[in-house]
Amino acid sequence: MDFDVTVIGGGVGGLAAAIRAAESGKKVAIVEKDQLGGECINRACIPSKTLIDAVKLLSKADKAKWIGKGSNGELSLNYEALNQHKNEVIEKLRGNLKHTLDKYGVTVIPGRAEVKQEGEVKVGEKVITTDKMVISTGSVPISIPDFPLNGKNVLDPWSAMNLQSVPPKVVIVGGGVAGVELATLFRSMGKEVTILELMPRLLPVPGMDKDVADAVKSRLEEKGIRIILQAKSKISSADEKVRFHVETPSSSEDIDGDLAVITIGRKGVTEGIDLNSLKVNVDKRGYIVVNDKAETSNNKVYAVGDVTGGALSATKAWRQGLVAGDNIGGKQSKMPKYMPLSIFADLEIGSVGKSIDDLKNEGIEVREITVKMESIPRALTVNEPQGFFKLVIGKDGRIHGAYMVGEGATEVINTVSMAMELSATVNDLYPVTFSHPTITEVVSEAVQRAVSGEMY
Numbered sequence: 001m002d003f004d005v006t007v008i009g010g011g012v013g014g015l016a017a018a019i020r021a022a023e024s025g026k027k028v029a030i031v032e033k034d035q036l037g038g039e040c041i042n043r044a045c046i047p048s049k050t051l052i053d054a055v056k057l058l059s060k061a062d063k064a065k066w067i068g069k070g071s072n073g074e075l076s077l078n079y080e081a082l083n084q085h086k087n088e089v090i091e092k093l094r095g096n097l098k099h100t101l102d103k104y105g106v107t108v109i110p111g112r113a114e115v116k117q118e119g120e121v122k123v124g125e126k127v128i129t130t131d132k133m134v135i136s137t138g139s140v141p142i143s144i145p146d147f148p149l150n151g152k153n154v155l156d157p158w159s160a161m162n163l164q165s166v167p168p169k170v171v172i173v174g175g176g177v178a179g180v181e182l183a184t185l186f187r188s189m190g191k192e193v194t195i196l197e198l199m200p201r202l203l204p205v206p207g208m209d210k211d212v213a214d215a216v217k218s219r220l221e222e223k224g225i226r227i228i229l230q231a232k233s234k235i236s237s238a239d240e241k242v243r244f245h246v247e248t249p250s251s252s253e254d255i256d257g258d259l260a261v262i263t264i265g266r267k268g269v270t271e272g273i274d275l276n277s278l279k280v281n282v283d284k285r286g287y288i289v290v291n292d293k294a295e296t297s298n299n300k301v302y303a304v305g306d307v308t309g310g311a312l313s314a315t316k317a318w319r320q321g322l323v324a325g326d327n328i329g330g331k332q333s334k335m336p337k338y339m340p341l342s343i344f345a346d347l348e349i350g351s352v353g354k355s356i357d358d359l360k361n362e363g364i365e366v367r368e369i370t371v372k373m374e375s376i377p378r379a380l381t382v383n384e385p386q387g388f389f390k391l392v393i394g395k396d397g398r399i400h401g402a403y404m405v406g407e408g409a410t411e412v413i414n415t416v417s418m419a420m421e422l423s424a425t426v427n428d429l430y431p432v433t434f435s436h437p438t439i440t441e442v443v444s445e446a447v448q449r450a451v452s453g454e455m456y
Contacts, residue, residue: 003029005328006121006130008113008273011038013305013317014136015097017294020325021134022104029130030106031113031123038138039306040314041093043158048181050086051161052344055188059223059346064383077189079165114272118279118300132300134324135280135288136317137269139306146234147173147262154238157182160261166191167258171244174263175202175227177343180216182261183225184346193224194255196231196246205341209355209403215387216405219347235260268307283309292334294324302328315339340417342410347387350413353401353420356392366392366400369446373406376445378437382407389442391416393450397425408439415443426450 005021007014010032022028035042058075061067069075101108111123121128141156143149149156153167157178160166170186172179175197187193197204202220203213217227233246233255242260246253268287275282281289281297287309294302302324305317316339326333343349359366374385387406394400402416419429430451434444448454 001131002128003027003107003130005029005132005134006031006128007134007136008115008121009038009136009138009305009307010036010108011136011138011305011317012040012314013138013321014038014134015101016318016321017134017136017302017304017325017328018106018321019100019104020322021328022101022106024325024329024331026329028104028106029109029128030101031109031111031121033110033112035094036097036101036108037090037094038136039158040317041097042090043162045314046090046093047086048158048161048185049344050089051082052181052185052188054082054085055185056346059188060383079189083164112272115278116274117277118298132302132328133278134294134321134328135270135273135296135301135303135307136305136321137273137307139266139268139312141262142265142267144262144265147260147264148235148238149262150238152238153242153258154235154260154262157261157263160259161185168192169257170194170259170261171196171242171255171257172261172263173233175199175229176205176263177203177341178263179261180220180343180345180349182263183220184344187220187223187225188346194226194228194257195220196233196244196255197227197229198231198233200230202227202229203343203349205351207354207358207401208341208351209390209401210357211388211390212349212351212403212405216345216347216349219386219405220345223346266306266312268309270307285309290320292323293327294320294335295327311339311341313339313341315341336421338417338420340413342413344410347384347405348407348409350404350409350411351402352413352417353392353399355401355403359392359400364394364400366394368392369450371442371445371449373442376437376439376442378439378441379407381437382439389446391426391446391450393426397427397450398423399426404442406439406442412440412443415440 004026005028007018007030010030018028114122169192171194175195202217236245237243241256244255288303304320306312323333340352369391371389373379373387384407389404392401429447434441
């Protein structure tokens, strides 16, 4: 036996599984056809957040009346230098990961894996034998008939985001997480941006609070982004420009753009892996079915990340990888009850748990506590008083959900996620002190209001 564990795919889920299994003393290999870090580190999460955070500095500086803007009153962006910074961040993270893999003796095998039977992985002409296997092959964009990708001016999100330069007019299909983040990025670069969303609201993400979606829509529109909801659209031509025909319940029009970014449509990657021979079950969409221990229907095979369907996020992939690695190493582990979601829009968004509408539909009696960010001193000191924080609380004080739109929301939501995972009630949190002045005080304020009364 060459290895105790072979991980197919070196994205964040596969890396987490490999490192955790190796920490338990297992002999581990990773087979990766491209770059360690997968989509998240090389093309998606890390580069997008690096770019978005950088260009948002322009927005912050522009609205700060006390910062001099020069004779023309405009700030400028050196996109070439920013791209170089982005690449340096990616290289640094890849280097850190390689160091950790080396530290625990994980063997990295470059190449495309083929699996035709249990216990064997073929890479090129070499066949390696393994006791257990972790499938972490991710997902890829698919070309949809109404929005055919052409590699030129109709692109998937990550191809568009990694362009060396962006043309003046961008049309984004899909107002979900990727659509909102890319709209933020391109508008901050001074581009004309239009979002086409089929559903009647922005961010039609399961469990997303409607008030958050409405607040994000208003903020993006303030920034000059055009948002068309209930938009039945398709590309009618994509020669020099991309032309869309768009129909809504009340209108019909044609919209042109220099670049179209299609943020809808992905599928799990399982090519080269004979799941039937492995006796690994898939759902009707082709995603691998796993339980809360990341186990498939074959007890020798685990699967993590996008290839398992559900929420296609690095947050889930990383945790699922840790769970798989723990269980392979003999430590009982399972997926958490709550998975926070962070969206890096012009105003950050954080959510965890269920919305009040979802809970009421389930017959659960709950109430909301909402704190406007303008009530929090730190939000005023950083000149970002827009937005709000919301707790959804049951009769027993249990927190069923939390939502925030505002400065630092992607960080704040993790605090509430931890409390929810530990089953803390608002009464449990009441004595907890948050340092002042901080954005996280908004959690304390919501708890104070739920238990006793208003402080700010």
